[in-house]
Amino acid sequence: MKILATTGNSDLATVYMADMGDGRLIEFVEACQPPYGRDERWILMVSTLYGCPVKCLFCDAGGGYQGKPTADEILQQIDYMVDEWFPNGVVGASKFKIQFARMGEPSLNMAVLDALERLPNRYGTARLMPSISTIAPLGVDAFFERLIDVKDRLYSGGRFQFQYSIHTTDVTRRNELIPVRKWDFARMAAYGERFHKAGDRKITLNFALAENSPIEADVLTRYFDPARYLIKLTPINPTSRATENNLDSFIDPNRPETADAITRPLMDAGYDVIVSIGEVEENEIGSNCGQYVLNYLESGVAVKDGYTYEVTSAGEVHAI
Numbered sequence: 001m002k003i004l005a006t007t008g009n010s011d012l013a014t015v016y017m018a019d020m021g022d023g024r025l026i027e028f029v030e031a032c033q034p035p036y037g038r039d040e041r042w043i044l045m046v047s048t049l050y051g052c053p054v055k056c057l058f059c060d061a062g063g064g065y066q067g068k069p070t071a072d073e074i075l076q077q078i079d080y081m082v083d084e085w086f087p088n089g090v091v092g093a094s095k096f097k098i099q100f101a102r103m104g105e106p107s108l109n110m111a112v113l114d115a116l117e118r119l120p121n122r123y124g125t126a127r128l129m130p131s132i133s134t135i136a137p138l139g140v141d142a143f144f145e146r147l148i149d150v151k152d153r154l155y156s157g158g159r160f161q162f163q164y165s166i167h168t169t170d171v172t173r174r175n176e177l178i179p180v181r182k183w184d185f186a187r188m189a190a191y192g193e194r195f196h197k198a199g200d201r202k203i204t205l206n207f208a209l210a211e212n213s214p215i216e217a218d219v220l221t222r223y224f225d226p227a228r229y230l231i232k233l234t235p236i237n238p239t240s241r242a243t244e245n246n247l248d249s250f251i252d253p254n255r256p257e258t259a260d261a262i263t264r265p266l267m268d269a270g271y272d273v274i275v276s277i278g279e280v281e282e283n284e285i286g287s288n289c290g291q292y293v294l295n296y297l298e299s300g301v302a303v304k305d306g307y308t309y310e311v312t313s314a315g316e317v318h319a320i
């Protein structure tokens with residue numbers, strides 16, 4: 001693995017761009033969670049595919065699919081960031097989360113599970129919490145069956161975060177946003193009943209909320225028990241793809257109260273609701289969910305409020 005470039009702010013988030021050989025490029029991210037420092041909360045985001053065949057309408061990490069990283073190649077991303085910030089190999093953060101969510105739908109790569117098997121004792125901490133976010137595509141049942149086993153054996157007692165990326169309860173709209181064959185809500189719910197055990201964290205239903213993408217509480221309660229699921233609402237982050245597809249965020253990251261009209265009926269239905277708005281500076285870095293610096297540089301699309309940081313490469317600084 002050869003690091004080609006970086007961008008970011010070491011006090012907040014850094015994006016690493018790397019060549020894994022044979023022209024396969026990848027990105028991974030390390031971030032703090034202000035006001036907490038790296039010794040308190042440290043979040044890593046790693047890529048699980050080279051490119052992504054899903055091509056969600058708001059995600060810059062879609063397209064250009066070139067195959068699947070091995071477990072070693074996934075772990076190399078983590079190892080590099082650990083070596084950068086914890087050179088003794090022991091991660092001292094009281095909360096250490098690894099999100100398999102930079103580029104790629106993780107369930108399309110069984111090597112993600114191999115990496116999960118090798119993580120628990122790798123960095124000298126019992127505070128590790130992996131996070132898998134999935135659109136639940138059809139045809140990868142073997143991944144989800146084995147994921148239950150891995151979670152139960154290695155990450156029980158609330159040490160694993162599982163998330164469905166849903167984005168809207170309108171099925172037609174959801175198929176537009178996520179243009180691949182995937183589980184319907186009934187099948188998601190059936191799997192969730194088997195996945196969730198006593199002591200586990202609630203399963204997250206994630207909505208990156210675009211305009212004209214409704215969330216109906218009565219649809220959710222038909223399938224997803226509030227005792228087992230929570231809801232996370234996020235803005236559509238500024239990306240080239242969102243710009244090209246004229247997708248505007250329902251939630252204004254500078255005005256969190258814009259989510260109130262959505263959160264109230266969901267809370268009335270019994271759900272815990274998290275409105276997750278990160279630091280706006282992360283949009284400028286390009287480290288937020290759905291952003292991908294390399295694809296932005298290639299696209300040439302002007303993105304309002306995103307990708308404004310300089311990219312440092314081979315001793316040079318390139319403005320973007």
